[in-house]
Amino acid sequence: MPLDRNPSGKGRIDYVLWGDNGNPLALVETKRTKKTAEIGQQQAKLYADCLEQKFGQRPLIFYSNGYQTYLWDDYTYPPREIQGFLKKDELERLIFRRKNRKKLHLVPVNNDIVNRSYQTEAIRQITEAFSQNIRKALLVMATGTGKTRTSIALIDLLKRANWVNRVLFLADREALVTQAFRAFKSHLPQANIIDLTKSKTSQAITANIVVSTYPTMFNRLNDMGDKERMFGVGHFDLIIVDEAHRSIYQKYQTLFDYFDGLLVGLTATPRNEVHRDTYRIFELESGVPTFAYELDDAIKDGYLVPPQGINVPFKFLRTGVKYTELSPEEQEEYEAKFYDEEKDTLPNKIDSTALNRWLFNENSIDQALEILMEFGLKVEGGDKLGKTIIFARNHEHAEFIVQRFNKNYRHYKGHFARVIDSHDPYAQSTFDDFSESQKQPTIAVSVDMLDTGVDVPEILNLVFFKPVFSTVKFNQMIGRGTRLCPDLFGIGDDKREFLIFDLCGNFEYFEQQVTEKEQKPRKSLTTRLFKARLVLSQQLNQDNKTLQEYILDNLHEHISSMEKENFLVRRQLNIVEEFTDRKRWNRLNSQDLNLINNSLATLPNGLPTEKRLSKEFDLLCTQLQLAILEQSSNFIRLRDKVRDILHGLESKREIPMVKAKLPLIEEVQGENWWTDVTPAMVETLRRQLRDLVPLLDRQQQQIVYTNFIDELEDISKQDVPTHQTGFSPYQYKKKVETYICNNENHLAIAKLKRNLTLTESDLESIEEMLFNSPEIESRERFEEVYGKNINLKLFIRKLVGLERSAAKQTFSRYLQPRFRTSKSSIKYYKPGVNN
Structure with missing residues (x-):
């Protein structure tokens, strides 16, 4: 130790954690609980210097006051607070990576897993952040653009680069975990993958990849003390959070604080809809994720299919049931079902909020099903309805829809339409059948379970039989239909669009750009x-x-x-x-x-x-x-x-x-x-x-079934109000570069290709062509993406290239004796500047 700290030149380390080879893996400097842990940082560093000098291996540094513990791997990262100490094998992995992890930009992306340019770009943006010692990344990708696949390719790359060994993939529902588990099995067959929702913790300890719901992992940690806890803080090298949105972090942030691995968030929520708290957790500027590729980008690039809205304006579902507007026979039914004997009152109206919550009207549901069966997109030459999701209001509503379908379409024998929601312990099995194009059911009537995350490319029809008041949720639900499906209608006849039947005024609601009220999680x-x-x-x-x-x-x-x-x-x-x-x-x-x-x-x-x-x-x-x-x-x-x-x-x-x-x-x-x-x-x-x-008995609203004739106004096509919130530099660059290449015969650009000198008027014509075009938008937008100091001539020449004859002529001039023999020329000649 330095003599100014200890005249003997020696110090006493509180704890050293040794490897089997006799080298120090880590040291721990402890302080009293009344002091801050940070006081021990420099002392621990000096001990690490001494151990490194003696053993030739620098240990990891821990310093703690018993309440707060910091890990400092000063080869790679600044100090960070952690929730406990790492196990021996976890320390050994960190030491091993110092010399054996590869430079990420040199490791190729596996094109057998992802084959789209934006997916590769997303992986490169994340690995670039990791290479800069940033430990968190947020990926914004529209539903259907392959978030899970992208994350699998990222894991594959990080594993081959010796950056990660164990990975935790978290989702908010079992159906999404099952879907992710199958995707991992398909694309990483050599990996040991465990679904924690169906396995014991002891089975997951040896797994390379663990997939789980948030509650399952939370409960596994919560149910075990330190002596029983098999998942230590350093167990996972990488944690991937599916559908990373604010409510998840408010409820389960302790999970992400507990594990010390790299953190990647995945979300389909448009970047400007992502809450600032989510950006804060990922240590990013609000509105600026690590990478974004949104719905409009994907539709324009042909990676997703667009929706076509069908407005179905049922009167009862929009305005409720008014007693005075019913027929005499219906008024009798109304009186029998809604008269309150105790209060001797009859309501003059049943509000629309009651419809399909506790008041189920047979005629409304029958008409809706008839419209779906008649106007819904068909397959098999138009003989069969395409795969369809009906978003119901609650479980009772979903069951009643299926009951009315079976009554009106008896020839399907109860297989064609099925309820898929959390009330059924075998719902996953029904969903598996729905996911296969040749199996029944064709219509999945769901409550929440199929709103997000599910991947069924064959879906052609979505029926909104409930109002939705969240922009994020509405866009996620629309995403169920956006996936491409080749040859769906026959060989070479691909899926080009899908239909959204809106029965509850959602289109009108979201056209108003309603600001959503911030929902805080309810305390227990x-x-x-x-x-x-x-x-x-x-x-x-x-x-x-x-x-x-x-x-x-x-x-x-x-x-x-x-x-x-x-x-x-x-x-x-x-x-x-x-x-x-x-x-x-x-x-x-x-x-x-x-x-x-x-x-x-x-x-x-x-x-x-x-x-x-x-x-x-x-x-x-x-x-x-x-x-x-x-x-x-x-x-x-x-x-x-x-x-x-x-x-x-x-x-x-x-x-x-x-x-x-x-x-x-x-x-x-x-x-x-x-x-x-x-x-x-x-x-x-x-x-x-x-x-x-x-x-006491809980008083519940009794379900009421009616059969009033519902009025249906004209059905009409309507644009679906999906909002491209935010600007995509990636998409903008593609648009600019395509525009320039398509205009390579422009006089000034043609001169650049032939390596001819441009006049001032040539430069002005290039600027006019660029900055007055709708594709480029404006000079300000161009400079925002490419910077104000960009050299337009070099930029365009790089895109359009140099004609072969012009290139040969330029190269022959370079080989002239004045370049080879004149020292004065060599002195002032700088490649890329004066050539």
């Missing part, structure tokens, strides 16, 4: 209850000291029950341990409250699981206690909700548990009990009745 019931009790504990005064102590005890128990080995809890372990001390809760300040709310309230606890209805009643009572203390206008609403619950319990008087509490139940429903009510009274009520609340 446990989290909301914890936060409400935390607020209540600070609102109570000396008059409610006993209640305050009880609530603080409850909050403390919630935190102290947390499993410290849980990978979510470990990230906040210093805060958890601080508030495990019960005395700490007696002196909370505003900073403490923020810390508890933001860092601890959402963590899993070890308390016994309780019934949801009991916890909902706890939350209602806590909100009521707060309303009493704050003298809030919410008091009456919350009081009446409690009364309604007690009124429901009163009807269960035959149950002994309820019978024993009937005096209290009846008293609380009276006005006198609520006069001068206190938080302590509500607390007593809560404790005595919370276990009875689950005995």
